[in-house]
Amino acid sequence: MRNKHLTPKQLLIKTLFWGLIIWICGTILLPIFAVTMYSLADETTYPRSGGDMVIPPHWGQEGNLLHHFKMVWILEDLPVYLARSLVLALGTVILSITLSAPAAYAFVRFRFPFRKILLLSFFVFMMMPDIVFGVSLFSMFYKWGLINTIIGVIMVHTLRAIPLTLLILNGVFESIPPTLEEAAFTMGTSRLRTLRKVILPLSAPGVAAASIYAFLLSWDDFVLTVLVGGPESYNLAVLASRFMIGTDVQHYRASATAVIMLVPVLFVNFFVQRYMKSDYLTGGMARDF
Structure with a gap:
């Protein structure tokens, strides 16, 4: 025993x-x-x-x-903020993955001058405080007419998300043997098609992790949204902060808004969780050719 x-x-x-x-x-x-x-x-x-x-x-x-939820939903136009937050977060995910994937692939498969220095520079961007990052972009976005626009907020969220999403995908792509790409090249597949049909399906767990990070960064961002956005592009995080500012602090409505913000986050994590399983590391290549 x-x-x-x-x-x-x-x-x-x-x-x-x-x-x-x-x-x-x-x-x-x-x-x-x-x-x-x-x-x-x-x-x-x-x-x-x-x-x-x-x-x-x-x-x-x-x-x-559900009194407090009802008050926030009706009196504060919460459906508008909720829809806007979803648009901002999903737009950030799509744009950051679209830009990060080719860049990460280039860092892994090509050798060019200052490659390591460029990779290191992304860590510098990650360490930069949001307020410094936002202020440095404000004047540029103002000249381009992107202040208080959905596109402007998506762009600034994407710029903030790209350093880590690129580093995540860079690590994932490095773990994929180059022989798989060489086999695709012998079949006459272009490099871009190889990235889309071979590398990305094999990198599903890494893409899922990068997507979750980009979604959460945009979903709960406050500083950058306030700096670059406006009344027509504010998200739920800004709405929740409004209840906590001034003399009339409304803890209950702020808490109701925070609970509502949690629901999509839990849903996204539950949905993307299945792509984090090892089964997706080996699937989806042969049928695409």
Whole structure:
């Protein structure tokens, strides 16, 4: 029979490990729990002034559990912000992957001067604060007439997303053997078609990871959207911030907006999850020729 007794050292390591797991889960889940409670609570009774209340004593308001969601949906034109946020996020995904994939492929398969320096420069862009990045682009976008436009916000989100999406795809493309491309070339396939029909299908997990990053960056971006956007191009993150600014702070409507923002994020992660499986590493090449 297996000895289940642990030495003091093993017990300490196990305790620290599970303590760290619980701490990480609590750090992640506590804000979600808080905004959910605020979004469903009666604002006249929750929270108590002493702050000793965790679960609301009364749910909803005016007999409606979803009162705060209803107020945000009707009074704040939330459907417009929701649709706009989806357009911005999906546009950022499409544009960033479209630009990053050929660039990453070129970095992997071609050797040219200053290649490593150029790759390193993308890390510099990633370290640049959003406020510095946005201010440096503002005057240029203003001259081009892209301020307060959907296209302008998509472009600035894409420029922010490209450094990491390119580095993700660069690592994925490097793991694909060049012999697969050589086999496609012998069949008369062009390099661009090889990228589209061979490399990208084999890189589905990496493309999915890069797409999730680009989507989330655009979906919850606040600083760049405020700097480059305007009333006609603001997303849900800007709407949520409006409830927390000024003397009339509306925690409940801000929380309802935050919960609504979580739903598409969970859906995207659930949908793209299947492309992260290893089955997609080997499929989809032969049928495309």
